[in-house]
Amino acid sequence: MPELPEVETVRRGLESQIRGARILRVEARRPDLRIPLPPRFALRLVGRRVEEVARRAKYLLLHLDDGEILVIHLGMSGRLIVGPARRNVAPGKHEHVEFEFDNRQGVVFEDHRRFGLMTLVPGAEIDRHALFRHLGIEPLGPTFDGMVLARLLAGARTPIKAALLDQRRVVGVGNIYACEALFRAGISPRRLARTVAAVRADRLAAAIRSVLSEAIAAGGSSLRDYVQASGELGYFQHAWKVYGREGETCAHAGCAGRIRRIVQANRSTFYCPRCQT
DNA sequence: ACGAGAACCTGTTTGC
DNA sequence: TGCAAACAGGTTCTCG
Numbered sequence: 001m002p003e004l005p006e007v008e009t010v011r012r013g014l015e016s017q018i019r020g021a022r023i024l025r026v027e028a029r030r031p032d033l034r035i036p037l038p039p040r041f042a043l044r045l046v047g048r049r050v051e052e053v054a055r056r057a058k059y060l061l062l063h064l065d066d067g068e069i070l071v072i073h074l075g076m077s078g079r080l081i082v083g084p085a086r087r088n089v090a091p092g093k094h095e096h097v098e099f100e101f102d103n104r105q106g107v108v109f110e111d112h113r114r115f116g117l118m119t120l121v122p123g124a125e126i127d128r129h130a131l132f133r134h135l136g137i138e139p140l141g142p143t144f145d146g147m148v149l150a151r152l153l154a155g156a157r158t159p160i161k162a163a164l165l166d167q168r169r170v171v172g173v174g175n176i177y178a179c180e181a182l183f184r185a186g187i188s189p190r191r192l193a194r195t196v197a198a199v200r201a202d203r204l205a206a207a208i209r210s211v212l213s214e215a216i217a218a219g220g221s222s223l224r225d226y227v228q229a230s231g232e233l234g235y236f237q238h239a240w241k242v243y244g245r246e247g248e249t250c251a252h253a254g255c256a257g258r259i260r261r262i263v264q265a266n267r268s269t270f271y272c273p274r275c276q277t
Numbered sequence: 278a279c280g281a282g283a284a285c286c287t288g289t290t291t292g293c
Numbered sequence: 294t295g296c297a298a299a300c301a302g303g304t305t306c307t308c309g
Contacts, residue, residue: 003302034285034304058303076303077287094287113286115303131304158280167304174302266282268300284306291299 002074004139004172005215005236007058010080014060014107015053017082021101022049030096034075034117037097044120045070045099056126057135057171067123071131075115081108136169139208144170146202153193153201160196160204161189162265173208176243177215179270181207183242188276189262189269214239242270250275 002010026042038044045064052063060080062070072080085106091098094112101107109118121129136152137144152169153160163169164178173181182189184207187200196204218236241251246261250272257274 006302073303075286076301112288113301113303115285156279162280165303176302265280267303280309282306282308285304287301289300291297293295293297 002058002078003174003177004058005177005212005218007055007060007074007172008216009219010074011053011055011060013082014062014080017105018050018101018103018107019053020050021103021105023047023099024102025100027091027098028096029091029098030114033096033111033114034073035119037118038120041118041120044068050101056132057138057167058174059131061126063123068120069123069126071117071119071121071126072109073117073131075111075113075117077113078109078111078116081110082106134168136167136171139170139172139205140212144205144209146198146205149205149208150197150201153196156193158193159189159264160187160191160193161269163193164208165265165267170208172212175267176240177208177211179243180211180240183271183276184211186276188273189264189271191277242272245270 023045026045028037028042031037031041048068049065050062051065054061054063058073060072062072064070074080083106085100085104086098086108087100091108092110095108095110096114097109097118099107109116119131126132137148149170153163156163158166161178161182164173164181165175179189181204185200185203187196187204215236218239242259245259248259250257250259252272252275255272255275257272259270260273262269262271
């Protein structure tokens, strides 16, 4: 799925197209997403105005004018396609939910693996909701730095790569950006998380911030089944230095290392064994 | 309490 | 060519 930069890119696309718009029509064709759609989902949404499009971790938060928040998570394969509203078009097999707005824009939620979800949460309860209660710090927020990161990693006996994927510590970093940030910081993905402290934690925090920021600036990277809210592909994928590059020569000048692929916590990890220690 | 591994679901790519 | 295994950007549950 989309990691933080892709979700942020979608957020910006949605904000530009539907902020202030009113929902005219909702078609919920397939309620059995990761969490089933709530009862009367479509009925509760029709007539609502989208006041704000926000993001927390990898969740999109559409603040509605009745105080509820439409929460959207894209899972691994979800995408939101924004464009002129369609009518009388046969929906694709995995186009599970479709919205039409009063400004003639439409949003289609497509997710063939159905690891994504949509639900409605009262605005006042969002931080206490099960999906949000345990979420960690926003890496692009004002208080995230090496000191904070070191504190979050203290005592953790798991490899740093796995710790970065744990959304209870730092949110938004997924499999690709965890690999890329560790490469930038020169830290082995196999290193025990609790040994990432002081200078290493400073380097890693800075690397996380820079790689996420650059990906957002590039409009979000993209894999085969992800499309930005605007419908165009992102290009940050060309900037990946290790992810998907098993066997290639390390991008660092003067390093003759070959990128290795290993499996950690059931996920592929890519790294340079020569310059990541 | 923590960490590892499996499970959720479907499509595409890879290997024999 | 055909079929099975491996793999895919995430989260959450179970088990030891």
